[in-house]
Amino acid sequence: GYAKVDHQRGVRQGVAEVVYGAGKTPAQMAGIVASMRAAGQERVLVTRLAPEAADELRALLQASDPLAAEAFAYHELPRFGLVGGLPEPDGNGPIVIAAAGTSDLPVAEEAALTAEVLGNVVVRLYDVGVAGIHRLLAHADDIASAQVVVAVAGMEGALASVVGGLASCPVIAVPTSVGYGASFGGVAALLAMLNSCASGVSVVNIDNGFGAGYQASSINHLKAK
Amino acid sequence: GYAKVDHQRGVRQGVAEVVYGAGKTPAQMAGIVASMRAAGQERVLVTRLAPEAADELRALLQASDPLAAEAFAYHELPRFGLVGGLPEPDGNGPIVIAAAGTSDLPVAEEAALTAEVLGNVVVRLYDVGVAGIHRLLAHADDIASAQVVVAVAGMEGALASVVGGLASCPVIAVPTSVGYGASFGGVAALLAMLNSCASGVSVVNIDNGFGAGYQASSINHLKAK
Amino acid sequence: GYAKVDHQRGVRQGVAEVVYGAGKTPAQMAGIVASMRAAGQERVLVTRLAPEAADELRALLQASDPLAAEAFAYHELPRFGLVGGLPEPDGNGPIVIAAAGTSDLPVAEEAALTAEVLGNVVVRLYDVGVAGIHRLLAHADDIASAQVVVAVAGMEGALASVVGGLASCPVIAVPTSVGYGASFGGVAALLAMLNSCASGVSVVNIDNGFGAGYQASSINHLKAK
Amino acid sequence: GYAKVDHQRGVRQGVAEVVYGAGKTPAQMAGIVASMRAAGQERVLVTRLAPEAADELRALLQASDPLAAEAFAYHELPRFGLVGGLPEPDGNGPIVIAAAGTSDLPVAEEAALTAEVLGNVVVRLYDVGVAGIHRLLAHADDIASAQVVVAVAGMEGALASVVGGLASCPVIAVPTSVGYGASFGGVAALLAMLNSCASGVSVVNIDNGFGAGYQASSINHLKAK
Amino acid sequence: GYAKVDHQRGVRQGVAEVVYGAGKTPAQMAGIVASMRAAGQERVLVTRLAPEAADELRALLQASDPLAAEAFAYHELPRFGLVGGLPEPDGNGPIVIAAAGTSDLPVAEEAALTAEVLGNVVVRLYDVGVAGIHRLLAHADDIASAQVVVAVAGMEGALASVVGGLASCPVIAVPTSVGYGASFGGVAALLAMLNSCASGVSVVNIDNGFGAGYQASSINHLKAK
Amino acid sequence: GYAKVDHQRGVRQGVAEVVYGAGKTPAQMAGIVASMRAAGQERVLVTRLAPEAADELRALLQASDPLAAEAFAYHELPRFGLVGGLPEPDGNGPIVIAAAGTSDLPVAEEAALTAEVLGNVVVRLYDVGVAGIHRLLAHADDIASAQVVVAVAGMEGALASVVGGLASCPVIAVPTSVGYGASFGGVAALLAMLNSCASGVSVVNIDNGFGAGYQASSINHLKAK
Amino acid sequence: GYAKVDHQRGVRQGVAEVVYGAGKTPAQMAGIVASMRAAGQERVLVTRLAPEAADELRALLQASDPLAAEAFAYHELPRFGLVGGLPEPDGNGPIVIAAAGTSDLPVAEEAALTAEVLGNVVVRLYDVGVAGIHRLLAHADDIASAQVVVAVAGMEGALASVVGGLASCPVIAVPTSVGYGASFGGVAALLAMLNSCASGVSVVNIDNGFGAGYQASSINHLKAK
Amino acid sequence: GYAKVDHQRGVRQGVAEVVYGAGKTPAQMAGIVASMRAAGQERVLVTRLAPEAADELRALLQASDPLAAEAFAYHELPRFGLVGGLPEPDGNGPIVIAAAGTSDLPVAEEAALTAEVLGNVVVRLYDVGVAGIHRLLAHADDIASAQVVVAVAGMEGALASVVGGLASCPVIAVPTSVGYGASFGGVAALLAMLNSCASGVSVVNIDNGFGAGYQASSINHLKAK
Numbered sequence A, B, C, D, E, F, G, H: 001g002y003a004k005v006d007h008q009r010g011v012r013q014g015v016a017e018v019v020y021g022a023g024k025t026p027a028q029m030a031g032i033v034a035s036m037r038a039a040g041q042e043r044v045l046v047t048r049l050a051p052e053a054a055d056e057l058r059a060l061l062q063a064s065d066p067l068a069a070e071a072f073a074y075h076e077l078p079r080f081g082l083v084g085g086l087p088e089p090d091g092n093g094p095i096v097i098a099a100a101g102t103s104d105l106p107v108a109e110e111a112a113l114t115a116e117v118l119g120n121v122v123v124r125l126y127d128v129g130v131a132g133i134h135r136l137l138a139h140a141d142d143i144a145s146a147q148v149v150v151a152v153a154g155m156e157g158a159l160a161s162v163v164g165g166l167a168s169c170p171v172i173a174v175p176t177s178v179g180y181g182a183s184f185g186g187v188a189a190l191l192a193m194l195n196s197c198a199s200g201v202s203v204v205n206i207d208n209g210f211g212a213g214y215q216a217s218s219i220n221h222l223k224a225k
């Protein structure tokens, strides 16, 4: 009785259920996965899953639902556990994930894999921080042909504004907690992104790669008239 | 030489240029409007325009470009000056603007009129704060048929989460500075919206109705395959 | 001499003394428990008690006061040590504890068990976060028949406002430190709750399930005319 | 159509409707009052009403609903407009409002008059700040016989803790924005009150005398078994 | 006796004395100017001087030191009063002042005129915000040939990082209080600039154009070996 | 050459040198102690000294200066290392150290032992938090006869205000980091103490028992006329 | 009944009563002054008194207590109203008030005049900010012979640390709200002073010159053995 | 593909590439070092390198590029890995690094070694905190003959202001995270430095010794006319 699994949500929101792994025990997660699969959900994503917890979860699934255990894969960078593999992409176009630095990759991959799990083609532009602007400009074409851009950056978070100026499509900005001192765990980047002077930029929580990937996918699957 | 008007932006981003009126003198604004119209831009939106500044701007246009002055209208609630009237809507579907309370209307109207200027049909759901949840639930159909929802709220900003749970389309949340004491000028609502447990919610700056309307329009005009 | 145990308080305030375990050594706690029992206090609650400290406390009681040791139970989720078992409920009606997510359970249980120790019937509504509002609405009856509701939520803390709108009885809101990034360890939820647009909501400190349970009980034991 | 007046609320929450005056024009307020009275609500309270706005409101009522205008009174200290006079008290016992200093009186009176409008007997203990503790102790009897205490203080907000220790009934603490420098507009008092080491204290927003009076009344009207 | 005028400073720091006008009465400023000129200082700069205070200062000088009054000029944008005109530039090379938006001009001009008063050639690059990156890139040559660049921006403050990446000379970043909502009066830009991922960027206080111009001049006047 | 030991300070400020242990290696501390003793300083206090570092320091002294090692004692609660024992008290009167709760004892003892090392008689009043005000009032005589009072409290820090009202001598308030949630590591108590409505209260840094003891001693050793 | 005048305080704390003028009407102040004088208090100090309020107060006194009106003087810089003139100094020695800049004078004078009203000799060292350290060092003798030093500074608040190093007597630091941008209304100076690496420095609230003068006087009047 | 190594930067900005070690694996760092050396870069600096990561990096280089491994040295205090040794100094003059306390040394050394790696003569003035001002004044000559001064301090950060007043050359201030309580991890020092009343002071991020050393070198290598 610890969780009221929201089976209607898959229907109501048009996507597979996602389990937020942080603060849940492997046993709780296994129970939720079981309940979902029993309700007919083939693909289940567990986010914020530590490597050790992933091992325990796999073992528990092995015991209770061997098919799920077989279909389970762990992705280290984004710390994702995925039951069921990636679907065929069925979005309107490519989603570009642009990330400023090497240390932002876990968050960028959280966004990228989320989008892939939800049926999108993802183009990755990594290490394109604005202190070397030519690296980003070299990919102006990718940005121009994107349906949505996700801009991931820590420290001063300036990437969102520059990308926002180059792109004519919606940009979702993800501040990361990368940095030290006056970055205040991502607050500097968050504020910068909220104050972007480029139009068409909205923002999700610090390190919330999942939220950005989800919103990007949701935009990319809208039906046009 | 006080401003490098970015004529390419209209072309590059597919929308009309917008002038951010705050901190500009009527003379500066008249100059920018003139320059834009000279470059062929028919419709120009001036945001954050105080009523007195609007009067001065109209007078200046009267002198320099009577056609522009005639085409100029001032909208009090969103504090917008608009040269050129509303276009025919050409988006993919309706944009819903939901606002929590009476005091949030200026920001909600900033979003709504921005979206209309950019060619969208707007459905307004006002005074649907979550302390009387039935008021919002009564409009579940509007939310279900929206292409994008813009959720506008001050104080505790809870509207974004409830709307985010009801909607399967993208939700853009706008925190407002409505409130007192520990609302800290909109910070409470901003934080609530960034931490929304509903997927598919992204956030713009406090009171940035323009930004939300712009991004909503941008989403609503994406070409599907 | 490290503590002036306040034996009068039980009398003055009509409830058993509670020991705040955080920052006390097991020896200090055992000494306080002994002093209370010597003063005639049968039931003693130790809050914020780590599992290892609970073991040490039990061992110390075993040596000094075997009856207390026997009567001692440890509750893992709320991290409570309780000497003396639960009393018969004697409050005016049921206290509803509503919690938004699985990760909020330790705080919710801290409130629930506190209320039970102080002589109340507790109705638990768990996993009723507002992003799936139907889960909460399904329990509107429980809320309507409550004497007091305790609303426990982290992240955006929106539960307090929705519950506050549904309930006509007093609501005590408990923000939790559940969340990440811009939740700032519970600050986002705290601010949201303080700014609730629903009347009849008051707030306690972040993660202070005990304080909420205590006040709820105090309300539930008021004598009517 | 600017406000969906929530006529159900009176029924659902058992009290008269209250209009939050801040940010509403006199015309909007007059409209809401009219709608409420048309729906059968005899007594209407308008909070946060500036003196000039009160004059305008009275004039508007004079024109549209002379009976309402006659029944209208303005209370300067709490900045309240009240249509309909005070009801007979029908609560379980007295509500004590304790305030630390002269500057806290407007907030204290906001709480006191709210409670009186909602049918409570109010005992006022003013200028009982803790820097002269004997002033408070001289009223220990009032505190002991209260059903609820509302503790109102700015600056360091210590009153809540001392009252919380003296009272065995619930205490609602109201931080005020009285102070300067590091009081940060009431934040110092708010934090102090949230961290009160006395049990049985909950807190409302800075300067929210209305919220405290409402919650106190709600507690004072609970039906005992 | 209200001010110990620091006549040694001119000598010790190699530049003319500057009077910080904020919070000084015109009489105090006139007294300080008199004392400086008596000590042989020909050129005196008064910063943060409101237009009305400038008029009063001129009148007072007129009475006491007509030569100073004649040599006095008021510069509106940077709010500077200058006795003595601009000197011949004698720095090592040009100082570039880059500003993001129209609203940043007062601060940019405070930096520019400070540098000119201290003997520097200034190149102004205004309205080169990063949301239209081509505007900045069009001036890459100016940046490449600068001895120092001062980057002035409010809102998200991203200009400092992009300029920092383009420039090989030192960059002094000035956050401005331009913006609203989560710009928090310049804090967002300040944090962004402190966290710049480009090397060679240091930062001065919000709106401190004077400090940036002073530091730039100081760098530009260093003697090489 | 890592430290310029300030031998003049003992002379200039009339007290023994104190070594701030945090962030120094045992070897650095041993070197500083040696240098001080070589300069004739008999008594040396090392503050913020972890137990393990104390052991290492003793061992190093054993090797280099056996007399110092013999004269060395470690005090666990305040985490002090003391070479040379306590002096005869020679202050003007007693210093009272009042502490709110058991968890504040380490800081209170830091203040108390500092004062004793500097030649003062200390009266300890512990566990006198204001939620049980009678505990403090029972010691009104001690407070009345003190030369200085040091008030130590975490959480809401209200003790300083109540003590400040009772005492006619100077009160030094020490906020502690005791608490959780919105105590923000001592900030709530710090703000409360800075805003004390009692006159004659000044404040030191969070957990700075040493600073309070030092200033109390300095006050207690002033020569009267 | 708006204020419980604390006549015992004069006796209990050994000093004249002080009225905190902020937030009180002239009528309230006149009433309090009357009540004090009726209770035998000859000298009454009203702090934070605006010039216009002083005029009204004088007029009210003129009507009700002409002797008090005659004995009333208004001091503009510290915004003090004083009934009764300065007493003969009877402290142990001189109190030095050191202030960093011209803009800090109102706060410095609040401290200075408070100390004089309470019977102290005051030595004023003004405009001795640390950016021209020789100005302060030129007064090392005054600092050496002080019984207490009050250090008043805004902006970076560094004066407290330098003075704290030079003085062997207690130093009371007063941060002022002088500054702009990241001075955050005195927070930068407050934090600097709380973190002073000099021993013997304690701090009062931002702009609280009164509190510093009071505490200094209290120290300066202690009886030695 | 994890990093777009910016080989042009060495050319474009005239200095060697620097690898920011924090958040990179030894394998990633070895790859980047290899790529740089392949591109002809002889000297490579790795900052924020933990001792264990340094050992791993050396081992990896040993395997892949024995010459690099031989040329690799690890500097413990600044946590630097350096391939290639120090160059001949070729700056315009000496850079002075002044540090307030022993605990600031790691950051001071980060600045010092960075400057040496970039070809500068460095003069170290350590343990010259302002609480013993004579220690700093004893080195007035060094400061007078510097081309640039880097001022490193935690806690109250006052060193920057005093040094700024003594120096006529540019001063770069580095706040450190040294301190506790209200130092807030370096924020107190950062704010103090940003608010320095001395002209000619600019600031870098908390603990950013590298940034200060880099900019100091950049200033010291400017070509004069």
Ligand SMILES: Nc1ncnc2c1ncn2[C@@H]1O[C@H](COP(=O)(O)O)[C@@H](O)[C@H]1O
Binding pocket: A197, A198, A199, B017, B018, B019, B020, B021, B047, B048, B208, B210, B211, E101, E102
């Ligand atoms: N109310 C607003 N809030 C935020 N951004 C705005 C607003 N109005 C206009 N903008 C943006 O500001 C740009 C124009 O800025 P400017 O060149 O200063 O007039 C537009 O292209 C929009 O991106």
Ligand SMILES: Nc1ncnc2c1ncn2[C@@H]1O[C@H](COP(=O)(O)O)[C@@H](O)[C@H]1O
Binding pocket: B101, B102, C197, C198, C199, D017, D018, D019, D020, D021, D047, D048, D208, D210, D211
């Ligand atoms: N002074 C106040 N502070 C906080 N909430 C208030 C206040 N006055 C009224 N309210 C609340 O605001 C609601 C009315 O809001 P509205 O519909 O905007 O007039 C009332 O039902 C109360 O819950």
Ligand SMILES: Nc1ncnc2c1ncn2[C@@H]1O[C@H](COP(=O)(O)O)[C@@H](O)[C@H]1O
Binding pocket: E017, E018, E019, E020, E021, E047, E048, E208, E210, E211, G101, G102, H197, H198, H199
């Ligand atoms: N706008 C400004 N912002 C910051 N510092 C300034 C400004 N104008 C002048 N100053 C500094 O203030 C000093 C003069 O301060 P004062 O003696 O109070 O006039 C000058 O030497 C400058 O260092």
Ligand SMILES: Nc1ncnc2c1ncn2[C@@H]1O[C@H](COP(=O)(O)O)[C@@H](O)[C@H]1O
Binding pocket: D101, D102, F197, F198, F199, G017, G018, G019, G020, G021, G047, G048, G208, G210, G211
């Ligand atoms: N400027 C001031 N700042 C802080 N506290 C003050 C000030 N002036 C007076 N006080 C304190 O306020 C008390 C009087 O407050 P009240 O009873 O409200 O007039 C005095 O006893 C002082 O302790």
Ligand SMILES: [Mg+2]
Binding pocket: A163, A164, A165, A166, A167, A168, A169, A198, A199, A200, B013
């Ligand atoms: Mg764009």
Ligand SMILES: [Mg+2]
Binding pocket: A013, B163, B164, B165, B166, B167, B168, B169, B198, B199, B200
């Ligand atoms: Mg949704």
Ligand SMILES: [Mg+2]
Binding pocket: C163, C164, C165, C166, C167, C168, C169, C198, C199, C200, D013
């Ligand atoms: Mg309710």
Ligand SMILES: [Mg+2]
Binding pocket: C013, D163, D164, D165, D166, D167, D168, D169, D198, D199, D200
């Ligand atoms: Mg109580």
Ligand SMILES: [Mg+2]
Binding pocket: E163, E164, E165, E166, E167, E168, E169, E198, E199, E200, H013
């Ligand atoms: Mg550069």
Ligand SMILES: [Mg+2]
Binding pocket: F163, F164, F165, F166, F167, F168, F169, F198, F199, F200, G013
């Ligand atoms: Mg006192």
Ligand SMILES: [Mg+2]
Binding pocket: F013, G163, G164, G165, G166, G167, G168, G169, G198, G199, G200
């Ligand atoms: Mg000292």
Ligand SMILES: [Mg+2]
Binding pocket: E013, H163, H164, H165, H166, H167, H168, H169, H198, H199, H200
């Ligand atoms: Mg200088």
